Amino acid sequence: MSAASAKRIYTFPLYAGGAQTYFDLGYIYGAGDYFLYSHSTYTLGADRGGNRAKLAAIDLRKAAAGEVVVPRELLTFDSSFSLYRSFIAVDQEREEVLLVNYPEDGKGGYTKHSKLLDIATGKSQVLTGTITTEKKKRPAKSHYGAITTDTKEDYFVAHYEVKGERRSLEINMPTGKQWYYDWWYQEYGEKINLSATP
Known part of the structure; x- marks a missing residue:
C-alpha cells in the first residue's frame, strides 16, 4: 500500500456537536469484511470519565463498491x-x-x-x-x-x-x-x- 494507491473510505470527524466537544478515536481492528473502531466524546475542561465509549463497524465491501460509507454503531459500553x-x-x-x-x-x-x-x-x-x-x-x-x-x-x-x-x-x-x-x-x-x- 502507498499513499498513491490508498483509497479513503471514511473520515473520522473531529467535532462532536460543539466548539469545545470532540470525538476521541480508540481501538481499531479488522474483522473479515468489517473495520471496527471504538470511540467516545470529550469536552475540554470537563471530566472525561462520564462519556461512554461506543463500538462501531464499517462494511468494507460497500466501500470497495464505491458506496457512501456510514459507520454502524454496534454497542455502547457501560x-x-x-x-x-x-x-x-x-x-x-x-x-x-x-x-x-x-x-x-x-x-x-x-x-x-x-x-x-x-x-x-x-x-x-x-x-x-x-x-x-x-x-x-x-x-x-x-x-x-x-x-x-x-x-x-x-x-x-x-x-x-x-x-x-x-x-x-x-x-x-x-x-x-x-x-x-x-x-x-x-x-x-x-x-x-x-x-x-x-
Missing part, C-alpha cells in the same frame, strides 16, 4: 466494562466480538456476563458456559533510541464454548481495572484493593 477483568476479543474469521463484563452484584463482588456479538447483524447471544483466560508470552522487540533488543511480552487468550464448540481468542481490549492492578502487583509487588479504590 461502566461494567471498566470493572474487574472485563474484556473484548475480536474473532476476525467469524466476524464476531466476544464481550465479557462484570457488573457489581450489590454484595461487594461482581457477576460475569458473557455474550457473542455478530458484527454483520448486530445481534448477540448470551454465553452460559465457563470462560477462562490464559496468560501467554510471545516474542517482542523493545526500542531504546537506536538500540533494539529482543524480549518477551505478555498477552491473554480467552477460552470459551459456543454450541459445544471450544474456541480460543486473543483478548484485544482488556478493559477492566483489575488487569492494571494485577500488572502493578507483578511489577512492583504492591496489591491494590479494587473495592477500596474510587
